[in-house]
Amino acid sequence: MPAIQIRPGIYWIGVNDRTTDLFEGIWPITQEGVSYNSYLIVDEKKVLVDLTKSTKEGSFLGQISDVLDPTKLDYIVINHMEPDHTGAVKILYSLAPQATFLLTDKAATMLKAFYGIMDRVHIVKDGEELSLGEKTLVFYAIPFVHWPETMVTYEKTQRVLFSCDAFGGYGALRGAIFDDECGDKAFYLQEALRYYVNIVALFSGPVLKAIAKLSGLDIQIIAPSHGLIWRKDPGQIVQLYRKWAEYATSPGDPAVTLVYGSMYGNTEAMMNAVAEGVSKAGVPLAIFDAARTHVSYILPYLWTRQGVIVGAPTYEGALFPPVAEVLTYAAHKRILNKRLAYFGSYGWGGGAKRELVKVTEPLKWELVDSLEFNGAATAEDLHRGETFGQRFAESLLRS
Numbered sequence: 424m425p426a427i428q429i430r431p432g433i434y435w436i437g438v439n440d441r442t443t444d445l446f447e448g449i450w451p452i453t454q455e456g457v458s459y460n461s462y463l464i465v466d467e468k469k470v471l472v473d474l475t476k477s478t479k480e481g482s483f484l485g486q487i488s489d490v491l492d493p494t495k496l497d498y499i500v501i502n503h504m505e506p507d508h509t510g511a512v513k514i515l516y517s518l519a520p521q522a523t524f525l526l527t528d529k530a531a532t533m534l535k536a537f538y539g540i541m542d543r544v545h546i547v548k549d550g551e552e553l554s555l556g557e558k559t560l561v562f563y564a565i566p567f568v569h570w571p572e573t574m575v576t577y578e579k580t581q582r583v584l585f586s587c588d589a590f591g592g593y594g595a596l597r598g599a600i601f602d603d604e605c606g607d608k609a610f611y612l613q614e615a616l617r618y619y620v621n622i623v624a625l626f627s628g629p630v631l632k633a634i635a636k637l638s639g640l641d642i643q644i645i646a647p648s649h650g651l652i653w654r655k656d657p658g659q660i661v662q663l664y665r666k667w668a669e670y671a672t673s674p675g676d677p678a679v680t681l682v683y684g685s686m687y688g689n690t691e692a693m694m695n696a697v698a699e700g701v702s703k704a705g706v707p708l709a710i711f712d713a714a715r716t717h718v719s720y721i722l723p724y725l726w727t728r729q730g731v732i733v734g735a736p737t738y739e740g741a742l743f744p745p746v747a748e749v750l751t752y753a754a755h756k757r758i759l760n761k762r763l764a765y766f767g768s769y770g771w772g773g774g775a776k777r778e779l780v781k782v783t784e785p786l787k788w789e790l791v792d793s794l795e796f797n798g799a800a801t802a803e804d805l806h807r808g809e810t811f812g813q814r815f816a817e818s819l820l821r822s
Contacts, residue, residue: 425486427600429644431581432465432581433464434464435461436487438459438475439457440456441456443478447622450622455614456595457595457649457650458649459474460473460648460652461648463491465491467555470498471496471522474501474511475508475511477506477510479511497523500526500585501530502526502574503572503588504534504537504570524543524545526544526547527564527574531544547562550562558580561579562575563575563576563577567626568587568589568629573588575587577637577640581643581644583642584640584645585646586645587648588647588648591615591648593618594611594651596650602651602659611651612663617723620723621722624726624758625757627667627669628671667726667727670726671757673760674760677819677820678706678707678708678728678730679728680709680730680731681698681709682721682733683732683733683734684713684736684746685743686736686738690743691734692799693796694734694766696806697794697808697809698710703812703813706730706819706820708816709724713735713745713746718752725753729762730762731762732763732812733746735747735775736767737768737770737772737774741774742778747782750779750783759787760786761783761789762791762818762819762822763779763788764792765790765794766796766808768797769797776793776795792814792815794808
């Protein structure tokens with residue numbers, strides 16, 4: 424994609440990545456891809472805001488060259504030091520020998536640690552302004568959204584917020600870069616939620632602080648480092664981020680996430696009965712086979728929904744490992760205050776429920792019901808499972 428003007432003198436020069444399989448080496452993006460959005464501001468001074476990962480340096484330099492000679496850059500703004508934003512920093516350091524790096528004090532320490540760069544660095548203070556000629560940049564620290572050195576950059580005259588990881592999402596850009604030109608905004612909103620829960624959710628408190636801090640700005644465009652640029656309704660993504668951050672301390676919506684695993688089909692047969700009961704209660708239900716669905720896609724549902732049903736057999740005296748792994752990630756992301764029900768089969772002895780309780784008690788998940796059965800479920804067991812699912816779902820509507 425060529426460089427695109429988003430406001431007079433301000434250009435998107437991002438690149439798409441459709442070949443990386445795992446974002447941060449963990450989260451799948453094989454099908455979705457991701458964009459690395461960078462921006463050029465052309466005034467008396469020429470400014471590059473954010474960079475790209477090292478494997479995209481060639482495309483990135485081509486994008487810059489669509490607008491200006493990269494050697495003419497005066498400033499390079501580093502809002503965030505993570506290597507998907509700074510992988511091209513060494514080549515820019517060489518190509519633009521007069522350019523000064525603008526970043527926070529913690530980012531300066533990381534710039535040395537990651538790339539060995541210590542000179543041509545200006546540490547900006549919170550609220551510091553920089554005149555470029557007609558345009559003016561203002562820098563605001565938003566620590567732990569999602570690293571401690573993170574800041575955002577605001578251009579006052581065109582009222583553009585370069586928000587870095589904040590308000591971003593997975594999903595390579597499909598020709599359109601703006602929210603009002605996108606033909607499948609629902610896809611990007613879902614990927615923004617998945618990105619939020621995968622990457623940012625642990626830092627929901629700082630997210631709310633950052634939103635409050637920036638609330639006094641007149642923001643006409645939000646230009647994040649990943650995903651769509653929000654120009655028609657920038658408030659939409661802010662409100663969604665606020666809502667998602669608030670789930671950190673609220674139980675979630677009255678809906679059910681059913682996470683199950685099954686070795687030989689016995690627990691799966693019960694899962695179908697339980698799901699039928701939940702559906703009879705008219706409660707939204709999402710079902711995930713933990714052995715075949717990456718946890719990246721499960722976490723957003725656990726984050727936003729109040730009810731969790733875990734279906735897992737006992738495996739060597741413990742919880743079926745793929746299900747246990749999902750719960751381990753939930754614990755790491757501090758997914759708290761859920762209502763929980765458990766069902767599962769066992770052979771010669773139980774143990775899955777015991778481990779489930781051990782993992783979820785610190786998260787303040789309330790186990791309100793359980794159903795265990797030996798071997799294959801009988802017709803009577805399956806009827807009990809349907810009642811079990813309906814009873815649990817109805818309890819969410821009353822809570």
